Amino acid sequence: xxxxxxxxxxxxxxxxxxxxxxxxxxxxxxxxxxxxxxxxxxxxxxxxxxxxxxxxxxxxxxxxxxxxxxxxxxxxxxxxxxxxxxxxxxxxxxxxxxxxxxxxxxxxxxxxxxxxxxxxxxxxxxxxxxxxxxxxxxxxxxxxxxxxxxxx
Numbered sequence: 482x483x484x485x486x487x488x489x490x491x492x493x494x495x496x497x498x499x500x501x502x503x504x505x506x507x508x509x510x511x512x513x514x515x516x517x518x519x520x521x522x523x524x525x526x527x528x529x530x531x532x533x534x535x536x537x538x539x540x541x542x543x544x545x546x547x548x549x550x551x552x553x554x555x556x557x558x559x560x561x562x563x564x565x566x567x568x569x570x571x572x573x574x575x576x577x578x579x580x581x582x583x584x585x586x587x588x589x590x591x592x593x594x595x596x597x598x599x600x601x602x603x604x605x606x607x608x609x610x611x612x613x614x615x616x617x618x619x620x621x622x623x624x625x626x627x628x629x630x631x632x633x
Contacts, residue, residue, distance in 0.1 A: 492628045499620065500575065500627040503582075506616055507572030510585060514565035524558035531595070538597045550595060564588060572620075575630025582620035589613055 520526050528551055535546045550557065564584060571581035589609070598604045605611060 495623070496627050499623050500629055502616055503572040503575065503578055503620055503624060503627065506585070506613070506620070507569045507574075509613070510565045510569030510572065512569075514562045514569060517562035517565070520558040520562055524555040527558040527561070528554035534596055539600055542594060542597045542600075546595060561588065575627060578620055578624035578627060578630065582617045582624050585617045586614070586621060589617060 531546045531550045531554060535543050538546060565588060568581045568585045568588070571577050572585075593599055593604065593610060598607065598610065
């Protein structure tokens with residue numbers, strides 16, 4: 482049940498801003514997950530990406546792609562879109578925002594590490610890079626007891 486704050490309690494502008502941020506990020510993560518629906522039935526779509534990324538990757542990232550990501554691609558191809566969808570839904574509904582933000586942070590960091598994005602100057606100008614990372618960190622820190630959320 483969505484529970485707005487009592488009438489006598491003032492809603493902090495920061496809390497409202499974080500709630501709006503959560504909704505916006507939620508829409509983003511749902512859209513990202515819908516873009517990966519085909520992975521649920523075709524894991525090679527993800528493993529093909531890993532194979533394309535590996536030659537240009539730094540040695541540490543290449544090791545990660547070849548040793549961890551490729552062997553687990555059939556699991557990741559299902560876990561990633563489902564996780565992104567659940568994160569997005571949690572953000573939009575206002576349910577478990579801080580745990581969802583922690584999972585989102587892991588997903589975003591893992592993606593940027595796997596693509597070697599952290600090693601490129603362009604990463605700083607990537608809209609899915611610093612802005613999304615900063616937003617999910619803000620929700621990890623301040624995403625508790627926001628207005629217009631579902632409380633357990």
